[in-house]
Amino acid sequence: MSHVSSLPPPDFEEASAYPEVAWLRRAAAAADMEALRRYVDGLPPGIDRSFVVRTVAEVPAVEHVLRGLVAAAPDDVFGLTVLGAREVELGWEIRTASRAQNVSREQFAAFHAHLRTAEQLLIRATALDPSCDAAWAERLNTARGLQLGQNEARRRYDRLAKHHPHHFTGQARLLQQLCPKWGGSWEAAHSFARECMLGAPEGALNAGLVAEAHLEHWGDLGSDRERAEYLRERHVHGELVEAAEWSVSHPRFRRDHGWVVVQGTFAALFSLIGDTARAATHFRALGNLASRYPWSYLGEPADAYVRHRNATLAGG
Template sequence: MSFASGSALPPPDFEVASVFPEAAWLRQAAAARDWASIRQYVDGLPREVSRSFAVGVLDAVPGIEGWMREILAATPDDVLALTVLGAREVVIGWEIRTSASAKDVSREQFAGLHAHLRQAEQRLIRATALDPSSDAAWAERLTTAKGLELGQNEARRRYDRLAAHHPHHFNGQGRLLQQLCPKWGGSWEAAHGFARECLLNSPEGAVNGAMVAEVHMEHRLALRGQERDAYLRQAHVHAELAEAAERSVLHPHFRRDYGWVIAQSAFAAMFSLVGDLARAAACFRALGPFASKYPWSYLGDPAAAFVKHRDAALAKG
């Protein structure tokens, strides 16, 4: 399929429910306070399906924390309610902190973040004690470990507990990858090494290879000016991206599991930046109108960045 430059294509659709309609149902059930139906749905998911998706939809519902406290007052051992409340506390804490660089975050903002993360930790520790296989609770504990600055060893311990039950947990891998980057006390050697582990240890056609694209995006972002361009011109960067994409998002057996839009977006962005417009175009075609704000938010306004790079790739690739 070929596209003319400047052809009228739809704007990116960032709505997760457009890709996974169950997100809309979960929101409706939360609005109706239908906990029984939510529990039945989540408990009925196959073991290999990430519960982090459902928790991520629910923890974005404003005010759900009050309802979860009511449920836990009646049933203190409800692992899902503990996890949703813990995740919601994480969301509230990070909203207080904002996504600004640490130097631009006030002491009061950090205090607010840490207060909510400590509340989250209490809930999530109980959740993982009651159910050590709870993928969503362990994934959230990776974020609390990062925000509370518990260190690399503790973060890796938590990831290992998650991976013991869910070895290819895309959401959890993305959270540990952040921790392994220098901005959170890690190193590029550790971050790139982990991304490669995720690629090689996962089945071909799985989303996990996108960790390679994500770590290169993070590495580029940490550089400035001409250093960014020089980084992207390195032959090994292109080679690693191509290898990872061919094993994951461009593989004939690529599966549209939770996270597939982020995976395709990460590769579309990186191939665009390194000038491999043929592979970028393949990723954009697979995406169609769908997009995730990450990683496009790293390149400016997410919608504008998506359209700019999509149009360039499809015109030439």
């Protein structure tokens, strides 16, 4: 137990897992949009560019330079997409992640205003460039926030998938829409997650959506007893084992952006199930890297991570 107790605390800093994030933040803070544009244009074909757009969109006050950029060049797809993502970010900051019944009327009004502004920017971006993956991925966020419904969300995803059939960010956002809390069903969510796994190359992150669907389902159950019973269902464990072997445990697995979330989701679920051997494999692969999701579903993120990691590694 002494070895376990001496392990370092979880590192939730995204740049620790993905060093390019630190540069992206600095460039955005310095308003060097041309450097950011060159970076995006230089990424290999097939790369999920949403992580760049989301990183820039999270930089405080970046909307001011982006609004000037779009005003000067209304057909700039990069500027439209990043500003649209920033408007989404500003809206969700106001709404928060709370359940709808805990969000005030004033919060919803401001939230929807930002999302409607984002919609106009992103519609223009996808009209100018129908293959712009990051813009379509953001339009999945606006569809959910504006409650445009399952059919519209699926239509947007299909437009994205036409050009990017295994787009992990887009798939993760549609999966959220397919959950009951956003008007979907567990049948639809689990079916889509499996479809994503089977359609993607082995070793890709996409199979991690199977684990995300199970975590969402587990978290939506009303009592500890129901949650425990769910995790005892044989098919749940079997599907998680299969999904891990298709993704983060596969020999072709690469640490693409998002791998920490996927690895952590498997670690959390196997730990909850009591499969300490498999949970330990995922914790060891992480080192001390972590992301707030999935650990926020298990309590205060740092405490939940440490509790499950230490219990797992002490036993395995």
